[in-house]
Amino acid sequence: MLKGMTRLVSRVHKNCVIFILEQCRGSCTYGCLPWKRETSWLDPGRFSHLGTQAPQCPVAHLDNQVPTERTRAISRTLENDPAKHGEQHVGQHYNISIQELKTVFPHGLPPRFVMQVKTFNEACLMVRKPALELLHYLKNTNFAHPAVRYVLYGEKGTGKTLSLCHIIHFCAKQDWLILHIPDAHLWVKNCRDLLQSTYNKQRFDQPLEASIWLKNFKTANERFLSQIKVQDKYVWNKRESTEKGSPLAEVVEQGIMRVRNATDAVGIVLKELKRQSSLGVFRLLVAVDGVNALWGRTTLKREDKSPITPEELALIYNLRKMVKNDWQGGAIVLTVSQTGSLFKPRKAYLPQELLGKEGFDTLDPFIPILVSNYNPKEFEGCIQYYLENNWLQHEKAHTEEGKKELLFLSNRNPGLLERLCAYL
Amino acid sequence: MAAPTAKVSRGWSGLALGVRIAVLRLPGLTQVRWSRYGPEYQDPQIDKEYYRKPLAQLTEEETYERELRKTQVIKAAPATKTSSVFEDPVISKFTNMMMKGGNKILARSLMTQTLEAVKRKQFEKYHAASAEEQATVERNPYTIFHQALKNCEPVIGLVPILKGGHFYQVPVPLAERRRRFLAMKWMITECREKKPRRMLMPEKLSQELLEAFCNRGPVIKRKHDMHKMAEANRALAHYRWW
Numbered sequence: 001m002l003k004g005m006t007r008l009v010s011r012v013h014k015n016c017v018i019f020i021l022e023q024c025r026g027s028c029t030y031g032c033l034p035w036k037r038e039t040s041w042l043d044p045g046r047f048s049h050l051g052t053q054a055p056q057c058p059v060a061h062l063d064n065q066v067p068t069e070r071t072r073a074i075s076r077t078l079e080n081d082p083a084k085h086g087e088q089h090v091g092q093h094y095n096i097s098i099q100e101l102k103t104v105f106p107h108g109l110p111p112r113f114v115m116q117v118k119t120f121n122e123a124c125l126m127v128r129k130p131a132l133e134l135l136h137y138l139k140n141t142n143f144a145h146p147a148v149r150y151v152l153y154g155e156k157g158t159g160k161t162l163s164l165c166h167i168i169h170f171c172a173k174q175d176w177l178i179l180h181i182p183d184a185h186l187w188v189k190n191c192r193d194l195l196q197s198t199y200n201k202q203r204f205d206q207p208l209e210a211s212i213w214l215k216n217f218k219t220a221n222e223r224f225l226s227q228i229k230v231q232d233k234y235v236w237n238k239r240e241s242t243e244k245g246s247p248l249a250e251v252v253e254q255g256i257m258r259v260r261n262a263t264d265a266v267g268i269v270l271k272e273l274k275r276q277s278s279l280g281v282f283r284l285l286v287a288v289d290g291v292n293a294l295w296g297r298t299t300l301k302r303e304d305k306s307p308i309t310p311e312e313l314a315l316i317y318n319l320r321k322m323v324k325n326d327w328q329g330g331a332i333v334l335t336v337s338q339t340g341s342l343f344k345p346r347k348a349y350l351p352q353e354l355l356g357k358e359g360f361d362t363l364d365p366f367i368p369i370l371v372s373n374y375n376p377k378e379f380e381g382c383i384q385y386y387l388e389n390n391w392l393q394h395e396k397a398h399t400e401e402g403k404k405e406l407l408f409l410s411n412r413n414p415g416l417l418e419r420l421c422a423y424l
Numbered sequence: 425m426a427a428p429t430a431k432v433s434r435g436w437s438g439l440a441l442g443v444r445i446a447v448l449r450l451p452g453l454t455q456v457r458w459s460r461y462g463p464e465y466q467d468p469q470i471d472k473e474y475y476r477k478p479l480a481q482l483t484e485e486e487t488y489e490r491e492l493r494k495t496q497v498i499k500a501a502p503a504t505k506t507s508s509v510f511e512d513p514v515i516s517k518f519t520n521m522m523m524k525g526g527n528k529i530l531a532r533s534l535m536t537q538t539l540e541a542v543k544r545k546q547f548e549k550y551h552a553a554s555a556e557e558q559a560t561v562e563r564n565p566y567t568i569f570h571q572a573l574k575n576c577e578p579v580i581g582l583v584p585i586l587k588g589g590h591f592y593q594v595p596v597p598l599a600e601r602r603r604r605f606l607a608m609k610w611m612i613t614e615c616r617e618k619k620p621r622r623m624l625m626p627e628k629l630s631q632e633l634l635e636a637f638c639n640r641g642p643v644i645k646r647k648h649d650m651h652k653m654a655e656a657n658r659a660l661a662h663y664r665w666w
Binding site: 115118119120121390393394396397399401402405422423424 | 508509510536537539540543544547548551563564565566
């Protein structure tokens with residue numbers, strides 16, 4: 001565990017701001033790009049406060065990275081099993097079949113990626129170093145030890161969610177039970193119907209979110225639900241109850257059919273899975289995207305307009321118990337993201353900043369994994385992939401000049417590059 | 425280059441130039457659109473290739489031109505003109521026309537979303553089409569945009585001419601830039617006014633552009649209406665004195 005701590009310290013010091021400031025100020029109209037349909041992520045007006053933060057020559061840093069040899073970049077690999085991915089596959093895309101996509105990822109893929117899958121008629125994920133590192137750790141986990149927590153962190157658009165999806169695909173192929181919460185931020189904001197929880201009067205239920213999650217959980221883990229048996233009797237109301245020893249599928253069905261009990265059903269599912277994964281029947285992967293929502297603030301209010309803290313939401317309360325490392329037989333992979341977070345500054349990306357004191361202390365110790373922008377090889381691979389799918393239709397995009405311009409404009413940020421190439 | 429076209433754009437044609445000034449000198453009318461730059465100011469050279477040419481390879485005229493530019497005053501390059509390889513003057517003009525209240529960021533984002541929407545729709549069509557049809561499906565949003573606007577340009581226009589106390593709509597040949605302007609204006613007005621309540625501008629605009637590309641749709645209909653009106657009023661053509 002001490003190893004995890006030193007790791008964290010060393011990663012934190014590698015923080016550097018990579019935006020190019022001087023060239024983008026003033027006359028560069030390509031500085032403004034849309035992001036989530038708000039005023040843009042990189043519009044010229046926002047650069048003025050960044051001017052004082054320029055680290056040692058970021059421009060020189062870019063020049064050194066231009067690849068010297070002009071070997072043709074390979075963008076695809078035929079190795080579609082994540083377990084066999086290695087260093088030689090970095091920068092290459094591997095294919096996930098559409099059937100697998102429907103079962104493994106009923107929820108959890110970023111919306112722009114879903115659009116890309118629909119447009120290209122294929123789902124290809126790029127193999128990258130952070131995911132490979134995590135895969136290596138997962139392959140060597142000792143299931144007798146308490147579950148290790150891994151936190152993927154990085155700036156906006158660097159690929160944290162897709163790295164998480166890569167890990168989930170690997171675990172699904174290895175027949176683990178996947179507990180995937182696609183975006184914890186969605187549970188702490190914009191909830192229309194908050195009910196007082198039947199189980200505990202102090203807490204609140206979110207029937208809609210819970211039932212949607214249960215439906216997707218069922219699609220992803222059909223085969224396990226009939227094998228796992230509940231170890232307690234649960235009484236839903238005067239007429240319905242689930243006996244001890246009945247399959248977990250019944251609890252999930254109950255939650256989906258009776259939306260009022262959905263939150264409690266989720267709580268039961270989490271409790272049972274945590275208890276039984278230590279027995280070694282199955283391996284559990286807890287994957288939460290945007291885990292900093294569990295310890296932040298919510299925008300939800302009671303009827304008397306007083307704010308609700310996250311622990312008063314039953315879903316969040318139960319999820320917090322899940323990400324504690326007091327169980328064996330699996331792993332916990334988390335992502336901290338500022339996108340979608342509430343009351344956090346736009347530039348914050350480090351775990352300490354996003355989780356806050358309470359969250360960091362609860363998650364401590366964890367293994368932080370930095371997800372950064374593409375390196376030159378990955379960038380070339382990405383451009384090659386787009387060219388192979390004829391996604392870059394502009395004539396100039398095929399030229400060297402066009403590639404250099406894309407490199408400059410996106411700064412090798414995967415999210416930005418995708419948005420740039422979408423309209424070129 | 426920009427300098428000769430700038431001079432032409434001040435008047436419709438050589439003949440009309442004198443007339444235009446006569447109209448402008450009427451009492452009560454002042455010139456509202458003019459440049460602060462005098463005639464001696466040259467337009468800036470944005471093209472990167474011009475400066476990348478090594479000095480040894482220049483011909484005599486080019487060296488003379490370079491030397492001459494060193495002595496001339498040059499206008500400031502506008503913020504919207506970049507030396508980017510992906511820049512398109514038609515797209516820039518269209519974006520400016522879509523802009524409201526100076527919100528260029530919003531206008532540009534709408535434009536890029538429109539191009540993306542056009543591209544995605546065409547890709548869907550491409551994947552759904554058979555092998556022979558795939559060759560005919562155009563997937564480049566820029567070619568579709570340019571062709572659609574070209575298809576929307578009217579050939580002949582109507583101008584109100586005052587004669588004998590009445591205004592008559594007289595058919596008149598339009599200049600190139602007036603045609604481009606009308607095509608873009610009609611496209612934008614159509615998309616703003618006739619779209620369903622919850623539909624966003626990129627979606628509606630992509631729909632209209634694709635229809636105009638295939639020579640169908642309300643904007644093409646408006647162009648044809650303009651042509652029909654001009655044909656109907658062709659008896660008044662001799663009211664035109666230029």
